[in-house]
Amino acid sequence: MSEEYDARRIENKWQQYWEEHGSFAASDDRSKKKYYVLIEFPYPSGEGLHVGHPRSYTALDVVARKRRMEGYNVLFPIGWDAFGLPAENFAIKTGRHPREVTQQNIRRFRSQLKRLGFSFDWSREIDTTDPAYYKWTQWIFLKLWKKGLAYKSEMPINWCTSCNVGLANEEVVGGVCERCGGEVVRKVKSQWMLKITDYAERLLQDLETVDFLDQITMQQTNWIGRSTGAEVDFPVYSSGGKKHCMKIFTTRPDTLFGVTYMVLSPEHPLVAELLPACENAGEVRKYVERAANKSDFERTEVVKEVSGVEFRGITALNPATHQEVPVWIADYVLISYGTGAIMAVPGHDERDWRFASRYGLPIVEVISGGDVTREAFVDIDRGTLVNSGPLDGLPPDKAIGRMVEIVEAGGYGRASVQYRLRDWVFSRQRYWGEPIPMVKCPSCGWVPLPESQLPLVLPEVERYKTTDTGESPLVLIDDWVAVDCPQCKGPARRETDTMPQWAGSSWYFLRYTDPHNDAELASQKNLKYWMPVDWYNGGMEHTTLHLLYSRFWHKFLYDIGVVPSAEPYKKRTSHGLILGENGEKMSKSRGNVVNPDEMVDKYGADAFRLYEMFMGAFDQPIPWNTRGLNGMNRFIHRIWDVAEKVSPTAEESRELTTLVHQSIKKVTGDIESMKFNTAIAQLMTLSHALNRRDEVRREDMELFLLLCNPFAPHVCEELWERLGHDTPCAGEAWPQWDEKKVRVDTVTVVIQVNGKLRSRFDAPRDMPKEELEKNAREDAKVEQYISGKTIRKVIVVPNKLVNIVAS
RNA sequence: GCCGAAGUGGUGGAAUUGGUAGACGCGCUGGACUCAAAAUCCAGUGGGGGCAACCUCGUGCGAGUUCGAUUCUCGCCUUCGGCACCA
Numbered sequence: 001m002s003e004e005y006d007a008r009r010i011e012n013k014w015q016q017y018w019e020e021h022g023s024f025a026a027s028d029d030r031s032k033k034k035y036y037v038l039i040e041f042p043y044p045s046g047e048g049l050h051v052g053h054p055r056s057y058t059a060l061d062v063v064a065r066k067r068r069m070e071g072y073n074v075l076f077p078i079g080w081d082a083f084g085l086p087a088e089n090f091a092i093k094t095g096r097h098p099r100e101v102t103q104q105n106i107r108r109f110r111s112q113l114k115r116l117g118f119s120f121d122w123s124r125e126i127d128t129t130d131p132a133y134y135k136w137t138q139w140i141f142l143k144l145w146k147k148g149l150a151y152k153s154e155m156p157i158n159w160c161t162s163c164n165v166g167l168a169n170e171e172v173v174g175g176v177c178e179r180c181g182g183e184v185v186r187k188v189k190s191q192w193m194l195k196i197t198d199y200a201e202r203l204l205q206d207l208e209t210v211d212f213l214d215q216i217t218m219q220q221t222n223w224i225g226r227s228t229g230a231e232v233d234f235p236v237y238s239s240g241g242k243k244h245c246m247k248i249f250t251t252r253p254d255t256l257f258g259v260t261y262m263v264l265s266p267e268h269p270l271v272a273e274l275l276p277a278c279e280n281a282g283e284v285r286k287y288v289e290r291a292a293n294k295s296d297f298e299r300t301e302v303v304k305e306v307s308g309v310e311f312r313g314i315t316a317l318n319p320a321t322h323q324e325v326p327v328w329i330a331d332y333v334l335i336s337y338g339t340g341a342i343m344a345v346p347g348h349d350e351r352d353w354r355f356a357s358r359y360g361l362p363i364v365e366v367i368s369g370g371d372v373t374r375e376a377f378v379d380i381d382r383g384t385l386v387n388s389g390p391l392d393g394l395p396p397d398k399a400i401g402r403m404v405e406i407v408e409a410g411g412y413g414r415a416s417v418q419y420r421l422r423d424w425v426f427s428r429q430r431y432w433g434e435p436i437p438m439v440k441c442p443s444c445g446w447v448p449l450p451e452s453q454l455p456l457v458l459p460e461v462e463r464y465k466t467t468d469t470g471e472s473p474l475v476l477i478d479d480w481v482a483v484d485c486p487q488c489k490g491p492a493r494r495e496t497d498t499m500p501q502w503a504g505s506s507w508y509f510l511r512y513t514d515p516h517n518d519a520e521l522a523s524q525k526n527l528k529y530w531m532p533v534d535w536y537n538g539g540m541e542h543t544t545l546h547l548l549y550s551r552f553w554h555k556f557l558y559d560i561g562v563v564p565s566a567e568p569y570k571k572r573t574s575h576g577l578i579l580g581e582n583g584e585k586m587s588k589s590r591g592n593v594v595n596p597d598e599m600v601d602k603y604g605a606d607a608f609r610l611y612e613m614f615m616g617a618f619d620q621p622i623p624w625n626t627r628g629l630n631g632m633n634r635f636i637h638r639i640w641d642v643a644e645k646v647s648p649t650a651e652e653s654r655e656l657t658t659l660v661h662q663s664i665k666k667v668t669g670d671i672e673s674m675k676f677n678t679a680i681a682q683l684m685t686l687s688h689a690l691n692r693r694d695e696v697r698r699e700d701m702e703l704f705l706l707l708c709n710p711f712a713p714h715v716c717e718e719l720w721e722r723l724g725h726d727t728p729c730a731g732e733a734w735p736q737w738d739e740k741k742v743r744v745d746t747v748t749v750v751i752q753v754n755g756k757l758r759s760r761f762d763a764p765r766d767m768p769k770e771e772l773e774k775n776a777r778e779d780a781k782v783e784q785y786i787s788g789k790t791i792r793k794v795i796v797v798p799n800k801l802v803n804i805v806a807s
Numbered sequence: 808g809c810c811g812a813a814g815u816g817g818u819g820g821a822a823u824u825g826g827u828a829g830a831c832g833c834g835c836u837g838g839a840c841u842c843a844a845a846a847u848c849c850a851g852u853g854g855g856g857g858c859a860a861c862c863u864c865g866u867g868c869g870a871g872u873u874c875g876a877u878u879c880u881c882g883c884c885u886u887c888g889g890c891a892c893c894a
Contacts, residue, residue: 215889218811222890229894250894263894306892337893344894350808351892420893540888614832616819620812621887625819630846631832637847678821681831750827755875757827795874801826805874 005640007604011714015117023730024068024076024119030529032073037064038509038569040538040546041079041126043501044105045086049112050586051594051612051624052578056537058612059575059676061118063535065710066671068119069734075530076119077512079126080106084501088432091464098432098464102129112597117605117713119730124515128504133511134434135455136521137503140553142437142448143560149195152446155425159187159470185293187470192427192436192497196552200224200419202566203551211571213619216543223544225420227251230404232319232343232413234262236270236327238277239313246270246316246327249338249418252380253407254399255345257388258366260356262316262327263308263342266291267335274327279313284329291331306332306355318343319412320403321389330355338418347372367396424549426500429472431464433498441485441492450486458498472496505546506553509533509568521562528564536569543574573674576621583623594624606712607632613676613711635684636715639708642690643701643719650695658744659689660703664737667707676711683708698723703735751776752803753785769796776802 018024037060042053064076080102087098087105106127113120126133144150162182196203204224207217229251236244246262264271266288275281287309308330315324332351333342346356346363353376356363363372368386370377377383385391390406391399407413427436437449437456449456459480461473474496475481485492507521513530514522538546547569554568579585580592587593599608610632616622663686670679686704690696702723709716709729720729744765749772751759759781763772773794776782782804789806796802 215811219889222810225890225893227893248894252894332892332894334893342894349894351894354892418893420890544889611832614819620820622819625833628819628833634847635832641848677819678831681821684831748827752826752875755826755873760827793874795826797826801875803826803874 005637005715007606007636007714010718011115011117011600011605014714014717015114017717017728018117018119019122022123023728024064024074024121025123026075026077026121027073028526028529029073030525033071034530034534035064035067035072035074036509036530036533036535037067037074037076038512038533038536039078040536040542041081041505041508042109043081043084043086044102044109046090046101046105047588047593048105048108049596051596051599052586054116054596054609055578055612055618056539056575057113057116057118058609059618059674060535060537061609062613062671062676062710064119065713065730066734068730069706069709069732071733074119075124075512076121077124077126077515078113078118078120078122079124079508079512080109080128081501081505081508082106082127082129083433083499083504085430085432088430088464091432097460099129115600115605116596116609119713124512126508126511126515128434128508129432131455131457132518134504136511137434137499137507138437138449138454138456139451139521140507140557141499141503142451142454144194144556145438145446145448147556147560149198149556150426151193151195152190153193153423154188155191155193156186157189157191157425157429157470158184160184189429189470191425192495194424194426194552196424196548197419197421199552199555200226200421201417202555203421203548206551206555206567210567210569212569213573215540216547216572216574219543220548223421223548226417227420228415228417229253229400230407230413231339231416232256232407234316234319234343236262236274236314236316238274239279240277242277244270244273246341247339248341248343249416250343252345252348252396252400253403253413254385254388254391254394254396255348255366256318256320256343256403256407257391258345258347258364259318259321259323259325259343260346260362260364261325261344263330263333263344263355264311264327265333265335265340266329266331268329268340270341271329274311274314277313278311280309280311284309284311287329294331306330306351306358308332308355308359310359319410320406326361328355328359336422337420346376348376348378350376350378352376366391421548424502424552426503427495427497428500429466429470429496430498431458431461431473433500434458434503435474436495436497436499438495439483439485439492440495441488441490443490444485444487444492447485447487447492453486472498474498502546502549506550507557509536509550510557510563524564527562531563532565532567533569535571535573537573537575539577540574543572547572574619576617576619579621579623581624581626586624594626599626599629603629603633604636604714606636606715610635610680610711614680616677618674618676635680635687636712638687638691639704639712639715639719642687642696642704643722645690645693645696646698646701646723647695648698650693650697652697653693654745656689656693656700657741659686660700661737661741663707664703664735665742668734668737671710680711683711705729706732706735747799749775749799750801751779751782752801753782754805754807755803758782758785763799765799767798769798772796772798772802776804 039056039060064074067074082102087102090101091098160182204226207220229249230253231247231249234246236246271288278284308328311327314327316327317324344352346352347365348367365372366386366388367377367383369383380396383396385394385399391402404415435456435458437454439447441447459477461477464473466472467475481494483492483494510522513526517523550568554563555566557563558566582592584590584592607629611629615628663682666682667679705716705720706729717728746762747765748760749763750757759779761775773796786804786806791804791806793805
């Protein structure tokens with residue numbers, strides 16, 4: 001079969017074969033054991049695929065192919081996360097409909113992916129912009145609304161003053177508009193919100209039930225940001241004698257005796273309530289206004305400069321000490337966390353200390369161990385309570401619990417848990433997204449569209465740009481906006497906001513289990529069989545938001561009986577970014593984008609896939625280096641050459657058999673732990689060993705091909721066929737190693753003298769310690785290092801080394 | 808500032824229940840094939856020294872534990888990632 005290796009011909013042939021035979025279509029036959037392999041579905045951008053995308057796809061394609069060979073019924077689907085800003089911005093610029101542009105991009109992505117030979121089940125392809133798909137995205141929204149988990153609220157958005165457009169957080173770079181460099185300010189808009197905070201505790205707790213990479217679990221935990229402490233009610237009096245209640249949250253109730261002032265956030269409702277009774281209302285009002293006009297950028301960027309204003313004529317009473325303390329307003333206290341108000345303990349909180357120092361407020365020490373005249377003493381693990389009545393003498397951790405008891409007994413507070421996690425801002429004032437299926441009726445308020453009217457299809461518009469008031473272009477289509485109220489049939493208006501890109505991606509993995517179902521988002525039968533996802537891999541950049549949002553939706557769907565498991569993903573891993581050849585992030589603007597098409601044209605898909613997996617540790621970021629593909633090309637040629645040496649007269653070599661079985665073991669384990677680079681290194685070592693022989697046994701070659709198949713499937717199928725098989729190697733069983741054959745007969749034992757390597761000898765495996773020591777002592781080279789010295793100690797590690805300590 | 812990960816040849820990276828540092832690639836050097844180039848094949852390749860067998864230094868820096876440390880402990884330095892006035 002002497003013939004040149006021709007990547008293009010072979011790859012076309014086998015891709016066509018797989019397509020014609022539906023080789024990788026998942027069967028819904030529930031009698032088989034299943035395995036669901038998931039990659040993050042791509043956003044089909046106008047730039048097309050770049051070499052970063054296939055890193056994750058190749059890795060899980062390797063896993064999927066291995067699982068099939070292990071006898072699993074594998075679901076490895078693909079689809080398009082196709083709503084999103086770039087298509088809309090492109091539409092604004094060119095006037096072309098985002099749908100048209102998106103479909104064109106999808107076609108391009110699809111053909112690019114097909115060339116790489118991934119074993120996707122293409123019959124289950126989904127597209128988030130397809131009304132048949134987003135019908136169910138809207139359906140989930142209605143369910144959320146009915147359970148009280150969707151609500152409208154005034155929220156500040158990023159507003160570009162020169163584009164007159166609302167921006168997503170990721171479009172604000174360094175405080176200015178990413179596209180035009182214009183000033184970005186906060187603008188308050190009424191927004192749909194989803195109450196993810198109701199699920200905070202479960203999203204945190206259930207991390208213990210899944211197998212996520214440690215780093216991912218940690219990031220989720222940090223993002224949820226659980227803190228325990230206490231809520232304490234401080235009575236507040238104005239000069240008129242009227243009593244108000246100021247509720248604060250603190251993680252350090254042990255410092256309650258050190259409170260010297262109180263602080264309200266400028267947005268706190270109590271501010272308006274107290275304003276008429278205070279002596280400097282004008283000053284306070286001015287401060288509140290100034291804080292409101294500050295952008296988030298200003299408010300957080302100028303970290304060191306604290307500011308605030310005292311509420312003169314207002315005092316708060318410390319319920320524990322019955323001491324009067326002043327009340328201030330300062331923008332270092334955030335309305336969005338805790339209760340929007342704090343008790344200030346400048347002796348033991350850095351921010352309070354800074355503020356107290358600036359405004360000359362008293363600083364009281366209630367935990368000894370530091371020097372509160374110089375800085376706040378915040379070390380919770382050291383120190384002793386002082387000046388704190390019943391807490392005196394206690395260490396802080398004990399005092400916290402004690403104080404909570406006192407506060408609860410006194411009836412002015414309670415133990416409390418707070419989360420950093422905020423509710424999810426769910427609406428966008430944009431065109432290219434799922435319409436939110438809600439109607440605003442002047443008499444009934446917000447009314448959901450009946451489920452029978454879904455999908456609510458995105459109407460055609462003439463222009464895609466947002467309006468000058470920052471509303472979505474949909475607001476201009478009068479005959480779409482005007483609608484009868486589903487409840488009272490009176491005139492009403494549709495919601496014109498659309499959903500964020502996160503919506504469609506929060507449940508797409510469910511749709512893959514039953515992608516063409518128009519009665520349910522997916523059948524119970526299929527969900528029960530396929531869910532949860534067994535292995536999900538994606539970018540580190542999605543480990544907080546996307547993962548959290550989709551886990552939230554999944555838990556909600558679980559609560560209403562739609563999905564069978566509380567968690568969507570059993571196992572989640574992440575890959576490192578592929579950088580440009582210059583080591584910078586790959587992007588069109590940097591001009592360092594590498595297109596996989598060119599690589600496949602030149603080297604073929606198999607070489608490309610091998611390089612993606614071989615180039616470095618899978619979880620680390622790594623710069624692309626096209627020259628590395630040469631090595632993969634050589635490797636494939638070597639596989640080809642070895643196949644030509646297969647001969648019925650070839651004899652078994654004990655040494656080679658050992659290497660083959662070692663390779664089976666190594667490759668099997670390395671794929672599971674995503675050490676694809678070392679798996680391929682092992683295969684290269686094996687290829688060299690095979691190639692050194694004049695003739696190769698057929699069974700050795702076959703085992704080698706089966707091991708290579710997940711990485712370089714085209715060439716393996718071709719050679720498999722040339723060896724005379726009429727069924728593909730993708731359908732063969734994954735090889736098993738024999739532990740007895742993995743072990744070598746002869747080992748090299750090294751001899752050290754005082755820890756330095758001096759000599760070595762070969763010995764049969766498991767030679768007794770005494771004999772190893774004897775061999776070492778009699779070694780000629782060792783002689784010169786120990787002659788004339790006293791041997792103090794000899795360390796023998798069987799099958800490894802002998803270390804002689806002499807002086 | 809807080810949390811986390813990592814620093815190994817010219818280069819990407821291997822090796823950790825402490826036991827031969829640099830597997831496997833890229834690049835480079837020499838050779839084969841070719842009219843020539845590309846591709847492919849063979850050999851060599853951490854630094855310094857030696858004709859050589861060999862010697863010596865070497866895993867960010869400095870200490871420590873150990874017969875033995877890339878691996879463990881302590882203290883620094885640097886890089887990357889996440890969070891960041893979260894009370």
